[in-house]
Amino acid sequence: MSTPVLRQIGWDLLKVTRGLRPCLRHAQTFEPLQSSSFCARSIRPPTAIRTASSKAVPTRLPNPRRLRPLPFLAAGGGIFTILFASLQPFDDPIRIAQDAASSSPSDSDGGLPRYRLAEVKQHGPKSERPWVIYEDKVYDITDWVPAHPGGEVILRAAGGSIEPYWDIFSIHKSPYVREILEQYVVGRVHPIDLKDGRPLRDHIEDPFVADPARDARMRMLTEKPCNAETPNDELAKSFLTPNEVFYVRNHMWVPVVDEAESDNHNITIELPDGESKVYSVQDLKARFQQHAVTAVLQCSGNRRNDMTRYAQKTNGLQWTVGAISCAKWEGVRLRDVLADAGLSLEDPGEDAKHVQFSGLEAYGASIPVAAALDPMGDVLLAFKMNDAVLPRDHGFPVRVIVPGHVAARCVKWVNKIVVSDEESNTTWQRRDYKCFGPNEAKQDWDKYKAIQVMPVTSAITRTRLKPSTNTESDARSGQSESAGDRVVQIEGYAYSGGGREIQRVDVSLDGGETWDQAQLIDDTNLERGSKVWCWKRWKYEVGLSTIGANKNPHGEAKATLVVKATDDAYNTQPESHKSIYNLRGNLATAWHRVDFDLAAAQHSCEEGKDQE
The missing domain is CATH 3.90.420.10 (Oxidoreductase, molybdopterin-binding domain)
Structure with missing residues (x-):
């Protein structure tokens, strides 16, 4: 049989096999998506993307070169081997079979299809459905971009690996960020494009290289x-x-x-x-x-x-x-x-x-x-x-x-x-920047307004030992000071938003059982503006022995110091963080608690040192 005849037969056969590809594609791509292993991920795959020709096509279609060959072709013998050998440089059926075998979803892949890096690159920053790679997985981040705290900056990584950017943006190195990303997984990188289990990374420019130097005390x-x-x-x-x-x-x-x-x-x-x-x-x-x-x-x-x-x-x-x-x-x-x-x-x-x-x-x-x-x-x-x-x-x-x-x-x-x-x-x-109820694990972002005016808060920022003196607070509380007793000065800030001035700061030495009032520091020589937009600093002095009398009831050598503030509208802080818990941890304004180490303070007294 002459070569031209063989080549014509080859063309006819290639047309037949290509005509069957949509059927094979359906059989190999969509059926696995219905498997329990895939559905268990609760992923909502996008329905379609648009190509440059504006034709809608399914999002997760594999490369046509990855289709399993027809059984009589995969056998690789007889006239069909000769026919395909004469059709070079057309698709090599053996390589197609190898590609298809390695790219087909398997149990170890969790039913996920395999994608070549060239395919991922097509879903770059300008794509309607941007993809990124993390480790050896492929993610469709289309629905994440509007919710991403960095906005569209994430699109810098679209079409390639996101890891080089996350190595720079160290804020991403937390488990909850990975948990979010995992919701958008659509496949894995083809083994051909992996080295040591990871795709090769492109060199990227560090956008932080020109950031200013920061003070070492921060x-x-x-x-x-x-x-x-x-x-x-x-x-x-x-x-x-x-x-x-x-x-x-x-x-x-x-x-x-x-x-x-x-x-x-x-x-x-x-x-x-x-x-x-x-x-x-x-x-x-x-x-x-x-x-x-x-x-x-x-x-x-x-x-x-x-x-x-x-x-x-x-x-x-x-x-x-x-x-x-x-x-x-x-x-x-x-x-x-x-x-x-x-x-x-x-x-x-x-x-x-x-x-x-x-x-x-x-x-x-x-x-x-x-x-x-x-x-x-x-x-x-x-x-x-x-x-x-x-x-x-x-x-x-x-x-x-x-x-x-x-x-x-x-x-x-x-x-x-x-x-x-x-x-x-x-x-x-x-x-x-929104707050949800303690029970609202699933966040409906349209349900609540964005945070604007800040609520009242306060904090203890420093405790330190001072030389012995009889304090006004000890006199009020009826506590006598033993010879050589040291004074503990507790300091902090209190603040309320909306121009509301702090009216009172309450301090407890026993975890909130009893209270006394702190001294508000008068910072008056400042240009405040139309309302009180600044904080109040405060201090409270008490004898070390008085704190010792309020030590932990379980016998531990420490006392729990607590502070809460009240503004001029008589708004005050909630007692418990559990009552105002929200997953994002916004507006954590409950009473501030600090454990005071009595043993360390007494040791400092014995050595005649001040302690902070």
Whole structure:
């Protein structure tokens, strides 16, 4: 039989086998998806994707080259072996059979199909259904992107491995992040594309390489992005927190703005009718009256670690008491700028319900328009902090300050402000900073409003031994001080949002059974703004023997010190974290408890040392 005849037969046979591929594809791909091992994962696979030709095709179709050959072809003998040998460079049936065998779902794969890296790459950042690889699994993150705390930054990894990015973004190195990702698994990487069980990684640029250096005193939770607490002794030391130890909460890298060009940094103001106006930092400084406001910024996750300790597991950075600081901020009032841009302060219109802020690094949030326009609200576009230029970590060259509100609304590196009929559509506004009931493990993000004004809270930041003196609190409590007894000074902060001033701080030496009042420190020589946006520092002095008399009833050589605060609206802190538990660990404002080690304190007394 001549070669041309053989080649024609080959063409005819190839047409037949390709015509059968849809049937094979159905048999090999969709039937396994109905298996109990796959359904047990409770994954909701997307129904279709769109190709460049806009034709809808099933999402999880394998590469056509991976189909099992017809049984009479797989045998590999006789005329068909000769026919396919003459059809090179067309598909090699033996290689197709090997590919199909290795890519077919198996029990060890959990019924998951295998994908080549080339296929995953097709689901890159611009795909309607982006995929990523973690270890040897493939994940369709389409539904996760809107809920991802980093927003669309995750799309940088689409079409390849996410691990190099997570190695840089150390905040992802927690079990709950992996648990979330596992909900979106759609397959495994083909063994041909694995080396030592992992796909080869592409080199990526570290976006944090230009971040500023941080003070060594900071308590670092994550370095990339930087999340660091103000150390306890710095919280107690001064009313205004020094810039270099002011707590840092970054979601991504710090944008690089040339200091020499910072006055040319622009902010676009967009109104509901679509009209917009652009202001440079120099415009703000030259055209508007400047104001100073002393205000606390506090992360909604401050004291989250307490909720984890005293209630149950929470998802998020395990802040202790230092995700809060106080500073003097200077800038121009947002309401003045909005009025200049054309927004009516008396009647902004029914489409003006929220003011959205966007930052250079993709972060975004919003506040109600009433808060922005309130003449007593003191909302600033700030470019100075504690009489110095804004540090890079804190928003240089300009940031939003919304006093009395959660710091998540005080957008740094702001470059766009939009007055809108809806709140910001970022995950930080609509999904992340909300509180659910203790029983609500499944979170309906549309059910509750985003956190805005902060509730009352307090914390013990330092206990230290002082030289012996008879204390006023000992006299009130009827306790006598033995010779050589030492004084314990307990210090801390108390704060309430919404401009409400702290009225009282209560201290207990016995776990909350009995109470006394702390002394509020008078920090009056400061520019407070229209309301009280700052914290109250407090102190309480008591003899060491008095604390010893209230030691743990189980005989342990320690006492449980407790503090709670009350503001001028008589809001006070809840007793238990269990009563306010939420999975995200937001607003952990229950009584703050600290174990005081009596044995260590007495040992310090014997050695004549002060103890902190």
